[in-house]
Amino acid sequence: MFRNIGNLETFKNLLNKHMFIKIKEIHSDIKNIFSKKYLLFSQKLIFFYSYVLIIFNRFFDGRFLNVKKQRFLSFVIEFDDFSDFYWTFREIFLEDNYYFDSEKESPCIIDCGGNIGMSVLYFKYLYPGAHIKVFEALPENAEILQRNITNNNLVDVEIITKAVGAEEGEIEMFGDKRAATISKGMTDTHDKSNMKKSIKVCVVKLSSYITKEVDFLKIDIEGAEGQVIEELSESNVLQKIRRITMEYHSISGETNLLSGIVSSLEKAKFKISFVSDVSRVIDLNARSFSHIMLVALKK
Numbered sequence: 001m002f003r004n005i006g007n008l009e010t011f012k013n014l015l016n017k018h019m020f021i022k023i024k025e026i027h028s029d030i031k032n033i034f035s036k037k038y039l040l041f042s043q044k045l046i047f048f049y050s051y052v053l054i055i056f057n058r059f060f061d062g063r064f065l066n067v068k069k070q071r072f073l074s075f076v077i078e079f080d081d082f083s084d085f086y087w088t089f090r091e092i093f094l095e096d097n098y099y100f101d102s103e104k105e106s107p108c109i110i111d112c113g114g115n116i117g118m119s120v121l122y123f124k125y126l127y128p129g130a131h132i133k134v135f136e137a138l139p140e141n142a143e144i145l146q147r148n149i150t151n152n153n154l155v156d157v158e159i160i161t162k163a164v165g166a167e168e169g170e171i172e173m174f175g176d177k178r179a180a181t182i183s184k185g186m187t188d189t190h191d192k193s194n195m196k197k198s199i200k201v202c203v204v205k206l207s208s209y210i211t212k213e214v215d216f217l218k219i220d221i222e223g224a225e226g227q228v229i230e231e232l233s234e235s236n237v238l239q240k241i242r243r244i245t246m247e248y249h250s251i252s253g254e255t256n257l258l259s260g261i262v263s264s265l266e267k268a269k270f271k272i273s274f275v276s277d278v279s280r281v282i283d284l285n286a287r288s289f290s291h292i293m294l295v296a297l298k299k
Helices: 002-034 042-060 082-094 118-126 139-151 183-189 226-235 259-268 281-284
Strands: 069-072 075-078 110-111 133-136 157-160 169-174 196-205 216-219 243-251 270-274 290-297
Touching: 002 042, 002 082, 042 069, 042 082, 069 082, 075 118, 075 139, 082 118, 110 118, 118 133, 118 139, 139 157, 196 226, 216 226, 226 243, 226 259, 259 270
Parallel strands: 110 133, 110 216, 133 157, 216 243
Antiparallel strands: 069 075, 169 196, 243 290, 270 290
16 A cells, blocks of 8 residues: 555656656747747747647647647648657747848758758748758658648749759668658668668759759758768859758768768868757767757858
């Protein structure tokens, strides 16, 4: 009997701790929303209302609801998995991972690794007149991406259902949904079961799509970013790009070396800074791979 009481007390303590963490997270999110300098106060209120709706769906998804669509801001987005949507919403809209300033009303943006379109919606949220080329090779993502572009009546968005890499042709892509990659090094060090899945996709050189100045290049291609930067460098088109924000994935072994990426960008006169998801060395030691955000600005 007393053992059961102890278990009950332990459960209550864990529940209280969990609720405290959630409340603390929500409080931090709200502060973040109302501190966004690029939004008017009325826009912040709309953002806050959208955030409340998302938190409501997050609480009930998997319990009473099977959420496959979410309205937020002026958008409606479809997805297969609410959890994937939620964490992508946090990274892109809440944390502004891809925010950039532009003097142009219609900046030119290239989005490598568009997934289901959250980043495209974000760019259109910042700059409704933006011209966007978005690459998404995985068919299951590209199909939802197309629906999200169409359903939100977005214009000047070109979807390219191909991967970007070092050489043109056909290549094997591993994984699904959020973690698809053409990097063999990534699949060798990633322990998730979805990395066992593969599909043949077309791969192209990104340089062939850069025919004029690019205001913003986003790269999130799960370990293949090194070969893309190298190809852009060898093709002498890095000078046409004003800003690059990428997720760099550190992989065990000799592939996708950060030193090569930094060398190419510095040679092209970029100023580089980093933001890491690793807060303690012990976290890095426990991983076979990790990622950092790399931001490169033309000097």
